[in-house]
Amino acid sequence: MNSLNEQFSQRLSVLEKEYKNYLEEPMDLNITRGIPSVNQLALSEPMLGLLYKPEDFLSQGNIDIRNYGELTGISEAKELFSTILGATSKETLIGGNSSLSLMYLVLTSKLFTSPSSWNAEKSVKFLCPSPGYDRHFSMTEKLGIEMIPIKMDENGPDMDEVERLVSKDAAIKGIWCVPTYSNPTGIIYSDEVVDRLAKMKTRASDFTIMWDNAYAVHHLTNDTRVAKNILAACKKAGYPERPWMFCSTSKITFPGAGVSAIAASEKNIKLLSNELSYQTIGYDKLNQMRHVKFLNNSNQIAKHMEKHASILKPKFDLIQKKLNERFKESNLLTWTNPKGGYFVHLTTLDGCATEIVKSLDKIGVKVTKAGATYPNGNNPKDNSIRLAPTSVELADLEKAMDIIGLCIEMISLKKVILVRN
Amino acid sequence: MNSLNEQFSQRLSVLEKEYKNYLEEPMDLNITRGIPSVNQLALSEPMLGLLYKPEDFLSQGNIDIRNYGELTGISEAKELFSTILGATSKETLIGGNSSLSLMYLVLTSKLFTSPSSWNAEKSVKFLCPSPGYDRHFSMTEKLGIEMIPIKMDENGPDMDEVERLVSKDAAIKGIWCVPTYSNPTGIIYSDEVVDRLAKMKTRASDFTIMWDNAYAVHHLTNDTRVAKNILAACKKAGYPERPWMFCSTSKITFPGAGVSAIAASEKNIKLLSNELSYQTIGYDKLNQMRHVKFLNNSNQIAKHMEKHASILKPKFDLIQKKLNERFKESNLLTWTNPKGGYFVHLTTLDGCATEIVKSLDKIGVKVTKAGATYPNGNNPKDNSIRLAPTSVELADLEKAMDIIGLCIEMISLKKVILVRN
Numbered sequence: 001m002n003s004l005n006e007q008f009s010q011r012l013s014v015l016e017k018e019y020k021n022y023l024e025e026p027m028d029l030n031i032t033r034g035i036p037s038v039n040q041l042a043l044s045e046p047m048l049g050l051l052y053k054p055e056d057f058l059s060q061g062n063i064d065i066r067n068y069g070e071l072t073g074i075s076e077a078k079e080l081f082s083t084i085l086g087a088t089s090k091e092t093l094i095g096g097n098s099s100l101s102l103m104y105l106v107l108t109s110k111l112f113t114s115p116s117s118w119n120a121e122k123s124v125k126f127l128c129p130s131p132g133y134d135r136h137f138s139m140t141e142k143l144g145i146e147m148i149p150i151k152m153d154e155n156g157p158d159m160d161e162v163e164r165l166v167s168k169d170a171a172i173k174g175i176w177c178v179p180t181y182s183n184p185t186g187i188i189y190s191d192e193v194v195d196r197l198a199k200m201k202t203r204a205s206d207f208t209i210m211w212d213n214a215y216a217v218h219h220l221t222n223d224t225r226v227a228k229n230i231l232a233a234c235k236k237a238g239y240p241e242r243p244w245m246f247c248s249t250s251k252i253t254f255p256g257a258g259v260s261a262i263a264a265s266e267k268n269i270k271l272l273s274n275e276l277s278y279q280t281i282g283y284d285k286l287n288q289m290r291h292v293k294f295l296n297n298s299n300q301i302a303k304h305m306e307k308h309a310s311i312l313k314p315k316f317d318l319i320q321k322k323l324n325e326r327f328k329e330s331n332l333l334t335w336t337n338p339k340g341g342y343f344v345h346l347t348t349l350d351g352c353a354t355e356i357v358k359s360l361d362k363i364g365v366k367v368t369k370a371g372a373t374y375p376n377g378n379n380p381k382d383n384s385i386r387l388a389p390t391s392v393e394l395a396d397l398e399k400a401m402d403i404i405g406l407c408i409e410m411i412s413l414k415k416v417i418l419v420r421n
Numbered sequence: 422m423n424s425l426n427e428q429f430s431q432r433l434s435v436l437e438k439e440y441k442n443y444l445e446e447p448m449d450l451n452i453t454r455g456i457p458s459v460n461q462l463a464l465s466e467p468m469l470g471l472l473y474k475p476e477d478f479l480s481q482g483n484i485d486i487r488n489y490g491e492l493t494g495i496s497e498a499k500e501l502f503s504t505i506l507g508a509t510s511k512e513t514l515i516g517g518n519s520s521l522s523l524m525y526l527v528l529t530s531k532l533f534t535s536p537s538s539w540n541a542e543k544s545v546k547f548l549c550p551s552p553g554y555d556r557h558f559s560m561t562e563k564l565g566i567e568m569i570p571i572k573m574d575e576n577g578p579d580m581d582e583v584e585r586l587v588s589k590d591a592a593i594k595g596i597w598c599v600p601t602y603s604n605p606t607g608i609i610y611s612d613e614v615v616d617r618l619a620k621m622k623t624r625a626s627d628f629t630i631m632w633d634n635a636y637a638v639h640h641l642t643n644d645t646r647v648a649k650n651i652l653a654a655c656k657k658a659g660y661p662e663r664p665w666m667f668c669s670t671s672k673i674t675f676p677g678a679g680v681s682a683i684a685a686s687e688k689n690i691k692l693l694s695n696e697l698s699y700q701t702i703g704y705d706k707l708n709q710m711r712h713v714k715f716l717n718n719s720n721q722i723a724k725h726m727e728k729h730a731s732i733l734k735p736k737f738d739l740i741q742k743k744l745n746e747r748f749k750e751s752n753l754l755t756w757t758n759p760k761g762g763y764f765v766h767l768t769t770l771d772g773c774a775t776e777i778v779k780s781l782d783k784i785g786v787k788v789t790k791a792g793a794t795y796p797n798g799n800n801p802k803d804n805s806i807r808l809a810p811t812s813v814e815l816a817d818l819e820k821a822m823d824i825i826g827l828c829i830e831m832i833s834l835k836k837v838i839l840v841r842n
Contacts, residue, residue: 098701257707286678
């Protein structure tokens with residue numbers, strides 16, 4: 001045992017020397033967020049020149065999309081996005097460039113301005129499968145909704161726990177889900193999980209599933225399996241008003257100028273349209289038409305996404321290679337190998353993630369704040385790190401992964417030695 | 422007297438015959454809303470082709486506007502819109518295509534999500550100078566804010582009444598204003614009104630002026646006077662956090678794909694940016710850059726607006742001509758002759774407006790619902806009609822004005838005869 005400790009200590013002092021060198025010459029690398037690279041952005045440049053003929057400005061041949069109107073979106077866009085979301089046109093509403101705004105719209109409508117507003121109730125709680133998307137959680141916190149973390153595994157949220165909680169507490173009004181290539185673990189909800197979410201009995205009669213299908217078509221491999229359609233499952237289970245499905249083209253065309261969409265039951269879409277009618281006369285219809293002309297249909301979207309994948313796949317492969325090289329034989333780290341989406345998730349030894357992220361920050365490698373992917377930024381195990389490799393060049397990612405590996409190993413070894421002593 | 426009544430009756434029976442003919446062959450004309458015409462939309466078509474070179478996608482030479490970020494807008498857009506609104510770049514935030522959404526953002530932030538939210542108070546009231554913009558009022562009603570109508574004259578709201586009310590009631594949290602070419606009367610707030618709004622003592626310490634500068638640059642003549650800058654006036658008066666100023670390019674470029682902006686004190690903009698950060702990662706920056714390249718600066722905006730005016734002026738002139746022909750010598754109607762904006766406002770005999778609008782509707786001429794420009798759709802005098810002539814062709818407007826004149830005269834005469842008997 002003592003000799004093993006010594007081995008660890010020797011290795012640690014090698015790593016610390018290496019780390020010190022980086023301290024003297026810090027890098028400047030940022031892999032904190034799921035941001036497309038410049039090469040990916042270039043893929044959609046042709047979209048910007050698609051509107052110029054008089055007929056390009058007409059929806060259904062007679063509605064001038066340069067003018068006011070069409071609150072719920074042009075019908076051509078509804079058709080396109082309804083296929084991405086797996087709904088009918090009437091079940092689809094087109095938003096501006098941000099699906100996050102649509103989620104905020106749904107939640108604030110339910111909380112503050114709809115006839116039976118949640119705000120009138122004593123407390124409102126949401127289930128938050130964790131790790132999850134930090135912006136879901138910060139929005140929920142901001143709106144004064146209490147967050148209940150739910151464990152995630154490779155099939156989705158822990159459904160035993162979800163069912164147990166929703167069956168007894170009427171204050172639990174909803175759940176956040178990223179069903180396909182979940183942020184950050186990259187897992188796909190199993191059919192069983194989707195069916196149980198759709199069928200479960202909830203004390204809250206207006207229980208709401210916030211189904212953020214941000215990575216619905218964002219495959220990295222030829223295995224293009226996606227999560228089962230929650231709207232269809234809920235309809236079948238007799239709860240058609242339960243789910244709201246979201247998507248956007250932020251990571252299909254441009255994050256800075258995309259189109260978002262929402263799908264839900266026709267009744268829900270009508271309610272939401274009414275809410276929306278007090279806030280706007282309509283979203284940007286020219287940008288909707290640009291997207292319709294550029295993306296056209298499912299096949300064309302798939303072809304376009306293959307171009308994204310050809311840029312992204314080498315980055316995800318590099319991460320696997322680098323992590324395998326350093327950690328395959330060790331038990332200091334486990335990690336995901338997603339078939340799509342924007343993230344790789346690392347599970348460190350308990351109590352190490354914050355310190356690893358801090359040590360990376362000191363030498364100029366910024367990764368997502370440890371805990372950010374948990375409600376209130378609080379991961380009790382402190383063992384979760386999200387890597388967002390998409391925006392950096394391959395060469396920079398390689399450097400970053402060397403340093404990330406170094407810091408993980410260094411901090412983990414310190415911890416191991418501490419525990420053993 | 423009797424002979425005058427007889428004269429009226431004879432004239433009325435002529436008008437009723439004429440009306441009957443229209444009943445048999447109804448028109449199909451809609452002048453309900455302030456909508457640009459197709460010719461106006463065509464003016465901004467060149468804007469759509471302005472982004473194609475790599476440097477077109479960069480803000481300040483290094484921020485890729487196709488990607489995420491720049492929550493408060495690209496700096497070039499802030500510069501442009503701050504000149505329209507009369508603020509600094511730091512006092513300006515760029516929105517999506519809808520200034521209405523920005524107004525909703527300000528109100529909902531204050532009501533529901535900001536630290537000292539109005540929602541916690543017993544009641545919240547707003548002053549509503551009337552006639553005013555119906556969408557302001559429907560939003561206010563939707564948000565559960567009690568509306569207090571305030572009389573308008575040619576200088577703006579009745580400031581004696583405004584000062585009296587705000588000085589005694591802490592529940593009065595704000596006022597709606599369309600300061601330049603007010604919707605629907607077309608008046609411009611006098612400097613005195615602006616100064617009194619800025620200086621007045623309010624019981625509510627967070628009294629808020631919603632300054633909808635929708636027609637800031639929308640002149641019809643060479644007389645380009647505009648309302649005094651409320652932000653500057655409030656700063657001078659020691660209430661820098663009082664006003665929020667709004668504008669959009671809906672009636673400069675495209676209603677369906679414009680850019681909106683808001684200006685307020687730096688402190689207010691920071692607070693609002695924080696609120697916004699929970700709802701979106703940023704608005705459409707490519708559209709912001711399109712507008713920057715197309716509109717460029719104040720001079721270019723003015724030149725562009727002259728093209729709009731050359732299309733619009735003949736319509737406004739026609740309305741004056743037609744109303745003068747029929748009503749100049751009568752006391753059945755008064756009307757405005759605005760130097761800008763999108764509306765002509767008619768003041769009918771008391772108790773006639775609703776019936777006039779109904780009689781128009783029956784023969785296929787749709788004008789804005791009588792009362793729509795008053796809080797809760799309720800104009801106690803029932804004497805207000807808004808004409809929105811911009812979207813129709815001149816020939817159609819001529820027909821519409823004949824019929825509008827007919828219906829006003831017919832209903833008014835009926836009323837006069839009724840009163841005299």
